[in-house]
Amino acid sequence: MDLELKDKVVLVTGGSDGLGAALVRRLAAEGARVALCGRDPERVGRVVKELGETGADVLGVPADVTRQEDLERFLSAAEGRWGRIDAIVNNAGRSAAGAFEQQDETVWEEDLQLKLHASVRLIRLALPHLRAAGGGSVVNTLAVSAKAPGAGSTPTSVSRAAGLALTKALSKELGADNIRVNAVLIGLVESGQWVRMAEAGGRSVDELYATLGSGSGIPLGRVGKATEFADLVAFLLSPRAAYISGTGINFDGGMSPVV
Ligand SMILES: NC(=O)c1ccc[n+]([C@@H]2O[C@H](COP(=O)([O-])OP(=O)(O)OC[C@H]3O[C@@H](n4cnc5c(N)ncnc54)[C@H](OP(=O)(O)O)[C@@H]3O)[C@@H](O)[C@H]2O)c1
Known part of the structure; x- marks a missing residue:
């Protein structure tokens, strides 16, 4: 199936490692023009170099998404290079969870800045460009705890639930501009953090x-692969998913107790 992503301009936050890097590779293989960011310039540079050697059109920008x-x-770097923006993926994040009483104000603030406010800000900045392109696609990488929070899952489950509400609210508001907004809810997937x-x-x-695959209650009995995540998100970003908006798709091998 041709995903029709050739020459589309896609921004991926946290594209220098793990799930984001797998997505950047997949999009580049589809002929998309991809801008990725991460804080560590070396890791950003490694992905750009690797894909540059394949002839892909990839731009790396060392950036911290918690800073406006x-x-x-x-x-601006992506817009300056390609003159348009078709899609964004809010993927940068890290695990932060534990007993509620162990999480102080700083932990809560940092988690919300990274997983909620950064996405709000990037979507706000990208909107005029998505509108100018005649529409676009936004994918938010969340976690299954957004729908089914467990004990010891704060603050991340709270930040992720807010991301799910953001996804649904924006899908309602931006549909008229042909801008689709979806979320992918991760269970356990191979990545740099592991x-x-x-x-x-x-x-x-x-x-x-x-150990994680056999002992975490995953019906499929294994953790997911980053390339499988990339396949799903590439599809959601593509015109092939033109009628899919406002969804939160569990990507967890069946682990979540809710649909
Ligand atoms: N893998 C899983 O099992 C799992 C489970 C639940 C949710 N998730 C979510 O999936 C997303 C991807 O995670 P992953 O597993 O691929 O993690 P990862 O391998 O640690 O990769 C995280 C990426 O985000 C970047 N990043 C982190 N903080 C950033 C910041 N402030 N500004 C810019 N970039 C930042 C990292 O680069 P730098 O560190 O250099 O900035 C890296 O490129 C995250 O949102 C994570 O919470 C993953």
Whole structure:
């Protein structure tokens, strides 16, 4: 199936590692023009170099999504290079959860800035460009805890539930401009954060994935692959998903207790 993403301009936050990097690779393989950001310039540069060698049109911008001026710089760099913006993926994030009483004001504030306010700001900045392009697509990477929060899941489940509400509210408001807004709710998927956790614990990442896959109540019995996430999001961004808006799709091998 041709996803018709050739020459589309897509911005991916947190595109320098894990799920975001897998998505950047997938979009580049489809012929899309992709701008990615992350805080660490080296990691951003590695993805750009790798894809540049394949002839892909990829732009890397070291940027912290919690800083308004960085988001403006990220968006301007993409607009300046390609003159349009067709889609954005709010994907930057990290895990932050634990016992409620262990989470102080700073942890809550940082989590909301990273997972909610950054997305609000980037969507606000991108809207005039999506409208000028005649419509567009927004995908928010969330977590299954947005729909089914468990004990010890704050603050992230709260930030993610807000992201789900944002997704639905904007899909209603922006549909008339042909702008679709969807969310992908992650369960457990192979990514850089698990690699770092395995390294910190002195174990192999394959062993960690096997443990998570068999011991987390995932009906399919394994963690997801970043490339599988990339396939789903590439589809959601594409004109092939032209009638899909306002959805939150569980990407979790069936783990969530709710649809
Ligand atoms: N993998 C899972 O099992 C899982 C589960 C639930 C939810 N998620 C969500 O899925 C998304 C992707 O996570 P992942 O697993 O792929 O994590 P990852 O491998 O750690 O990658 C995270 C990416 O986000 C970037 N990032 C983090 N903070 C940022 C900031 N303030 N500004 C700009 N970029 C930032 C990172 O680069 P720098 O660190 O260099 O900035 C990196 O490129 C996140 O929103 C995460 O919360 C993942």
